[in-house]
Amino acid sequence: MVALPGENISAEPAGYHDDGKPKFFARWFYSTNHKDIGTLYLIFGIISGLIGGFLSFMMRMELADPGIQFFTNEHQYLVYVSMHGLIMIFFMVMPALIGGFGNWFVPIMVGAPDMAFPRMNNLSFWLLPTALICLLISFVVPGNANGNGFGGSWVMYPPLSTTGHPGPAFDFIIIGLLAAGFSSIFGAINFITTILNMRAPGMTMHKMPLFAWAVLVTAFLLLLALPVLAAALFMLFTDRIAGGTGFFDPARGGDPQMFQHLFWFFGHPEVYIMILPAFGIVSHIISTFSKKPIFGYLGMAYAMVAIGVVGFVVWAHHMYTVGMDVNLKAYFLAATLVIAVPTGVKIFSWLATMWGGSIRFTIPMQWALAFIFLFVVGGVTGVMLANAGVDAYLHDTYYVVAHFHYVLSMGAVFGIFAGFYYWFGKMFGVMYNKFLAAAHFWLFFIGVNVIFFPQHFLGLNGMPRRYVDYPEEFAIWNQVSSFGAYITLAGVVFFFLMLIEAFIVRRRVGDNYWGEGATTLEWTLSSPPPYHQFNVLPRIEDNAEH
């Protein structure tokens, strides 16, 4: 337990009413309060998730049968694929995990009153809706001769993104991603400064909760990787202008492969940016509901640091098939496999935390356990794909689609839902309905597995990604996969029912509604926490657990 001087620091003194909350418009639009901004990020993530989810649902409807059913042509399908990827990554997972939970709980967990630069925090958030609007505009403006929108996938390789899409659709995507990128860079600077400079007395780096560690590593990855994406996007932008540069144009002495190197130098850390905060959240949940401190705390923290560092030197395993020297392949293969070691440290530490613990299968614990299981499945297929020889066969097949959806759509997203249910009462002061939440979990868990597990078989049988149509022999598993999308949709319906029910019924919760096991600083505050927290500065004692 964190020892605090004075009982119940959040209790308001008699007659104390004014906590300085601004009126509605100023509170939500000029917001500088980290909790309000966190809530805005979460709402934004839910909206983007609905848009991105709608796009993927249309894709699954289309792929349920061979032939072209719903889309007018291949291009339109590819636009949906590309936008699904971009929106889910930049506007759903990142805002929810980093902007949402990061803003809400990092300052509280390290014992800080707010983020280091609250005004910049506001800028970070409001750049995102602007960026999303740019992406949505790109849907309805010309892409190329085949129709509106950009269909070059989230990887945006030239020449498809330069000469292949002469219309303004891709320019809007560049502008949108630059805005989203700068939003994340500002956010990263804010998190790093908060964590390094604003910890409460006694809160040394080695006593810091694992979620704060996760966000710290993530913020460094963002700060180092996103500027490279920005540079690559700038170069694409100038390449696209008639008579402009030729960075990626072989006719003008450029090299399209260089874009792939730049993109994946950003793109690989990006996948860890999406999963590390989920690692942090899951660590807290496993520890809380096993009533044990996390096993191997330092190992857990430095495993995340190791994943972050090694994550920067493995990028070319995404491009084994470009015609790379065999020695280079051997290096990227070995370096990639090394990442399995710190990841394994995390998985086994979670298992060891549960070992001998008094486990409660609450809703967040179910999401966290499912996270571990599904992340291991995705991790194992990742180890397979890391092998350059195997990858030559599986590259750009549905096996890859299954792999990264197991780590993202089920890893990162299950981490988000785990955190959402874990902190739901803390953030909103009310408890969810257990039946609706359980229905959400089970439908979602079964649904996503039915969607993505058969895609392993499709990939191993050679079905390529990014096609609107496919031969008859792939029909059965595609039908199963699409059926899974309907189950998942039912799960999402229960999520919204759960939200509506919880806010109508308003079952109030106490400060620490999970009881013994929940030891981080947010559980010492009221639910929801006061508008400005820590009336008494928390002091962390030397023997405190993490």
Next chain:
Amino acid sequence: MPSNTKTLVILSAVGVAMLGLGFASDPLYDTFCKVTGYGGTPKIADDNLSEIIDRTVKVEFDSNVAQDLPWKFKPDQRSIDVNLGQSGLAYYTVKNEGDEPVTGVANFNVMPIKAAPFFIKTDCFCFEEQTIQPGEELSLPVIFFVDPQMDEDKRLNDVKTITLSYTFFLTEAGTMPAQNVSLTPS
């Protein structure tokens, strides 16, 4: 207490440095490829001063033309056998089948990639832009040799064939590709 502003300045500098590195990667990548022969970039030399040794490789010739260039471009010979260190001379024939004079420039690379650092060109039509009148046919020479040092590298013991590939592109003076593509379905 450490100053937040100081941290902000340091972190911003890191961000700007990464942005700069992103842009600098273009010239860096270029230089790196030329120096190391990475990615199949063959080397260029003024003269062939190396001794000829008793190991032959078969050099195969390949040709490609970018989509928007109305040229026919073929090697005169499929392959040549050369000893390491021996200079080889090969010809390509290019013909402008369009109605207008066009200027193009050829890009080149070598397979297998690991042989590229040892494949050296002393003279090549690809060093200059080529302007061809409508209907005109040109014979384009390339002089090259394979560095005998290749024999000392064990990794290249299995190399018996080296493929030299060219792709002709329209030069800057021509129409920009971005304007070439119509926005309306044809």
